[in-house]
Amino acid sequence: MSAMIRCGAAVLLGLIGTRPLTAQTIAITNATVYPVSGPKLDGATVLIRDGRIAAVGRVVSIPAQARRIDGTGKVVTPGLVHVQGALGLGVGRALAEETDEEYTAIGGTTDGEHEGDVSAAFNVLAAIDPNAVAIPVARMGGVTSALTMPTSGLIAGQAVLIHLTGQHSADMVLLTPAAMVADLGDGSRSAGGGSRAGALARLRALFADAAILRRRRADYDQNRIGQLSAPADQLEALYPVLDGRLPLYVNANRQSDIENALALAADFRLRLILRGGAEAWRVAGQIARAGAPVVLDTRDNIPSFDGLQARSDNAALLREAGVTVILAGQDPGGQMNLRFEAGHAVRNGLKWDDALAAITVAPARAFGLADRLGTLEPGKVADIVVWSGDPFEFSTAAELVFIDGAEMSLKSRMTELRDRYKTLPPSY
Amino acid sequence: MTRPFTSHRAALALLPLLVAGCAAGGVGTPAGITSPAPATGANTQSWERAQYPSTYRRRPNPPVLITNATIMTAAGPEQRGSILLQDGRIVAIGPTLAAPAGASVIDGTGKFVTPGLIDDHSHLGVYAAPGTFGENDGNEATNPVTAEVWAEHSFWPQDPQIPLAIAGGITTIQVLPGSANLIGGRSAVVRLIPARTVQEMKFPGAPYGLKMACGENPKRVYQNRGPSTRMGNMAGYRAAYISAEEYRRKWDTWLKGRKGDPPARDLKLETLADVLRGKILVHNHCYRGDEMAQMLDLATEFGFKIRSFHHVVEGYKVADLLARAGTAASVWADWWGFKMESFDGIPENAALIQQAGARAIIHSDSPEGIQRLNQEAAKAMYSGNRAGIPVTREQALRWITANPAWALGIDSVTGTLEPGKAADVVLWSGDPFSIYSRAEQVYNDGWLVFDRNDPARQLKTDFNLGQMAPGVGR
Numbered sequence: 068m069s070a071m072i073r074c075g076a077a078v079l080l081g082l083i084g085t086r087p088l089t090a091q092t093i094a095i096t097n098a099t100v101y102p103v104s105g106p107k108l109d110g111a112t113v114l115i116r117d118g119r120i121a122a123v124g125r126v127v128s129i130p131a132q133a134r135r136i137d138g139t140g141k142v143v144t145p146g147l148v149h150v151q152g153a154l155g156l157g158v159g160r161a162l163a164e165e166t167d168e169e170y171t172a173i174g175g176t177t178d179g180e181h182e183g184d185v186s187a188a189f190n191v192l193a194a195i196d197p198n199a200v201a202i203p204v205a206r207m208g209g210v211t212s213a214l215t216m217p218t219s220g221l222i223a224g225q226a227v228l229i230h231l232t233g234q235h236s237a238d239m240v241l242l243t244p245a246a247m248v249a250d251l252g253d254g255s256r257s258a259g260g261g262s263r264a265g266a267l268a269r270l271r272a273l274f275a276d277a278a279i280l281r282r283r284r285a286d287y288d289q290n291r292i293g294q295l296s297a298p299a300d301q302l303e304a305l306y307p308v309l310d311g312r313l314p315l316y317v318n319a320n321r322q323s324d325i326e327n328a329l330a331l332a333a334d335f336r337l338r339l340i341l342r343g344g345a346e347a348w349r350v351a352g353q354i355a356r357a358g359a360p361v362v363l364d365t366r367d368n369i370p371s372f373d374g375l376q377a378r379s380d381n382a383a384l385l386r387e388a389g390v391t392v393i394l395a396g397q398d399p400g401g402q403m404n405l406r407f408e409a410g411h412a413v414r415n416g417l418k419w420d421d422a423l424a425a426i427t428v429a430p431a432r433a434f435g436l437a438d439r440l441g442t443l444e445p446g447k448v449a450d451i452v453v454w455s456g457d458p459f460e461f462s463t464a465a466e467l468v469f470i471d472g473a474e475m476s477l478k479s480r481m482t483e484l485r486d487r488y489k490t491l492p493p494s495y
Numbered sequence: 496m497t498r499p500f501t502s503h504r505a506a507l508a509l510l511p512l513l514v515a516g517c518a519a520g521g522v523g524t525p526a527g528i529t530s531p532a533p534a535t536g537a538n539t540q541s542w543e544r545a546q547y548p549s550t551y552r553r554r555p556n557p558p559v560l561i562t563n564a565t566i567m568t569a570a571g572p573e574q575r576g577s578i579l580l581q582d583g584r585i586v587a588i589g590p591t592l593a594a595p596a597g598a599s600v601i602d603g604t605g606k607f608v609t610p611g612l613i614d615d616h617s618h619l620g621v622y623a624a625p626g627t628f629g630e631n632d633g634n635e636a637t638n639p640v641t642a643e644v645w646a647e648h649s650f651w652p653q654d655p656q657i658p659l660a661i662a663g664g665i666t667t668i669q670v671l672p673g674s675a676n677l678i679g680g681r682s683a684v685v686r687l688i689p690a691r692t693v694q695e696m697k698f699p700g701a702p703y704g705l706k707m708a709c710g711e712n713p714k715r716v717y718q719n720r721g722p723s724t725r726m727g728n729m730a731g732y733r734a735a736y737i738s739a740e741e742y743r744r745k746w747d748t749w750l751k752g753r754k755g756d757p758p759a760r761d762l763k764l765e766t767l768a769d770v771l772r773g774k775i776l777v778h779n780h781c782y783r784g785d786e787m788a789q790m791l792d793l794a795t796e797f798g799f800k801i802r803s804f805h806h807v808v809e810g811y812k813v814a815d816l817l818a819r820a821g822t823a824a825s826v827w828a829d830w831w832g833f834k835m836e837s838f839d840g841i842p843e844n845a846a847l848i849q850q851a852g853a854r855a856i857i858h859s860d861s862p863e864g865i866q867r868l869n870q871e872a873a874k875a876m877y878s879g880n881r882a883g884i885p886v887t888r889e890q891a892l893r894w895i896t897a898n899p900a901w902a903l904g905i906d907s908v909t910g911t912l913e914p915g916k917a918a919d920v921v922l923w924s925g926d927p928f929s930i931y932s933r934a935e936q937v938y939n940d941g942w943l944v945f946d947r948n949d950p951a952r953q954l955k956t957d958f959n960l961g962q963m964a965p966g967v968g969r
Binding site: 200201348366367368369370371372375376377378399400401404407410411413414459460461462464481482484485488489491492493 | 624625626627655656659811812813814815827828829830831832833839840841842843847851861862863864866867870873874876877881882884928929930931932933958962963964
């Protein structure tokens with residue numbers, strides 16, 4: 068297995084887009100541009116300089132030395148931001164939550180796991196493999212950044228936002244930690260002694276104790292306070308969450324779990340992002356008033372006792388109520404299919420512009436990167452996709468993908484396999 | 496939600512010897528029975544009697560004329576025109592047709608009509624929602640060979656996933672046992688209609704399928720008792736079919752003379768003997784190309800054919816072998832990387848299989864995917880076209896209609912829009928290969944089982960009532 072991984076990594080070295088040694092100036096001209104920060108622009112130019120967006124508009128002066136890309140008939144959007152998964156953790160697609168033994172049977176793909184059900188101090192960064200084969204595959208779908216999450220536990224740990232390029236994991240980091248990942252759904256009943264009520268009580272106790280520890284650190288060090296609900300290092304890791312600097316990213320599907328998460332966030336003044344949200348539409352007004360974004364998987368309309376009232380038009384109903392909707396699911400084809408999740412949401416009633424925002428600016432803003440990602444505005448990081456048409460349609464392809472202003476290779480292990488077997492028998 | 500993928504990804508293998516075409520419409524004779532004719536009465540024995548026969552009856556529906564639509568027949572080029580459904584059949588397709596008395600006339604302007612979609616790999620009803628242990632009925636994972644079990648005996652007609660699939664334009668599915676076992680049991684081919692019993696849904700005349708599974712799943716499930724390797728898997732299939740050969744010989748000899756006591760009945764071997772007789776179609780879960788070549792050799796050794804491999808993530812590596820064997824390939828559009836044997840999945844798989852001359856099928860194996868089978872076909876078609884592999888819209892439509900109908904042995908009845916065929920028809924709001932299109936109406940054997948604009952024509956299972964969100968096919 069390890070030999071195979073090494074071999075795969077060697078093959079891929081040539082495929083991974085690397086940062087340019089000298090910054091390029093690039094002009095994509097005469098395209099249909101969706102800046103997301105404003106209305107669609109027809110016949111517009113996007114100018115990229117030094118890895119940043121320099122200008123967007125119908126009238127842009129293009130420096131003479133700029134590389135010109137004819138965008139006639141093309142659609143230009145910000146790079147897509149995928150915020151639910153485990154991209155880079157292990158060699159495969161490695162989506163979060165696929166902990167079924169069938170999926171963990173592929174050894175080494177589950178670096179998001181951490182022993183114990185409270186792992187607030189656990190950060191997945193060191194496990195991110197810049198050579199993971201899933202990364203170039205995700206880029207093929209126009210995904211340029213992703214949240215890489217720890218997998219399981221009442222508090223699974225710290226997620227990291229990465230750029231989908233870089234020779235070393237440190238090069239990839241956009242923000243670490245980007246979120247504290249927690250679970251108030253069915254999966255956490257065991258952490259609560261068998262009940263979700265117990266899980267909620269433990270989560271509350273953790274935040275209460277984190278506040279106590281910070282306030283009475285000296286007493287703690289001198290053994291003058293009773294036992295806390297977690298070791299000090301775990302509670303210390305919750306300080307940025309208590310401060311509202313780090314969002315608490317909570318899986319909750321049942322209406323009651325969602326309401327519990329909202330109450331927890333209100334009581335401790337936490338920045339909450341909901342994930343799952345199968346029954347969120349039932350309490351859309353409450354969620355909107357709390358200002359909590361919801362990350363949805365648009366494929367998820369199958370009833371379970373963790374969310375009997377799941378429905379496909381959840382995103383549309385939430386948006387109508389004023390909730391910030393983010394789309395990011397766990398499509399079995401991988402992150403490259405994120406754009407189709409947006410299309411599914413449109414089919415089920417979400418406005419097209421809201422669907423594009425839900426995979427660009429909305430996740431960037433929710434995770435604290437709105438100053439850098441998510442829109443095509445001067446000064447922002449040049450994460451840009453040039454599409455052959457409507458990005459949500461199956462007939463459309465991502466033709467050019469830029470990260471940090473550098474054009475990415477759209478080759479992957481998938482395309483190598485395809486080309487080898489395009490004619491049979493293959494010539495090995 | 497935290498519904499993990501259930502551990503039942505499986506494939507089927509098929510037998511080539513097809514049962515003769517099914518009777519169109521009406522109640523046919525159950526297939527796969529060893530006796531010449533079902534008998535009744537005190538002097539008969541169990542094996543002589545009907546084995547869980549279909550009680551399906553076509554429901555009455557007024558004639559339906561859809562006008563001025565784009566009609567994708569899956570048996571020829573697309574055409575603008577009308578299609579007339581009457582008494583459960585497709586009566587005519589043409590530029591303009593007259594509406595018979597009492598017909599519902601539907602303006603199809605801007606809309607598309609296709610055959611009802613067929614998913615030849617589903618676990619609806621056997622891995623029903625809401626996904627509790629209580630309804631986890633898809634894998635009899637107690638022995639590597641359980642040819643004696645029948646999926647229909649697990650099937651729950653009130654599975655709330657059924658209305659979602661209907662709203663996606665699905666009219667017929669093959670319900671398969673899971674892939675824990677080398678030989679997992681018989682499949683059931685059912686029409687997706689509201690019903691109290693699976694017997695009412697069983698597709699009349701459809702031959703049974705047999706689920707077999709290669710690779711990681713059986714060797715993982717049985718690693719402590721064996722098989723725990725792929726060579727162990729092969730030894731397991733071979734031992735089972737050697738026993739089946741002997742059983743078949745004993746019975747066939749006895750049936751010729753009917754002298755003395757008949758051989759002891761063995762349900763496991765009865766099913767496998769019918770595979771050897773060509774009465775049961777083998778559906779074989781198999782990911783890796785080299786492993787499919789082993790299974791084709793196994794089939795040759797025992798004189799049966801594999802009707803379709805399922806999942807076939809590496810089908811593009813051996814598509815020429817599949818074409819030569821006449822074995823179909825039922826695939827996902829682009830699933831990959833969820834286990835080692837799925838590591839080499841590529842989105843051009845179906846297109847490359849098609850290009851090599853093998854019969855490609857898009858299957859779901861998923862309660863989510865089954866709601867969008869047309870879109871998965873679209874994704875696979877466009878992925879192929881982008882890579883320079885020509886796939887026509889008609890071919891891509893056949894991946895989810897005529898080809899799975901062939902895999903299930905029901906292609907003489909359904910799978911294309913042709914006069915005389917069953918009125919299994921979907922009216923789409925737009926191009927079914929666009930992500931924005933939805934099924935507006937679904938006719939199953941002429942019966943309007945889904946209408947997006949009529950809540951009374953949106954099935955609610957018992958499970959839906961009083962606890963699930965309103966609106967079906969949302």
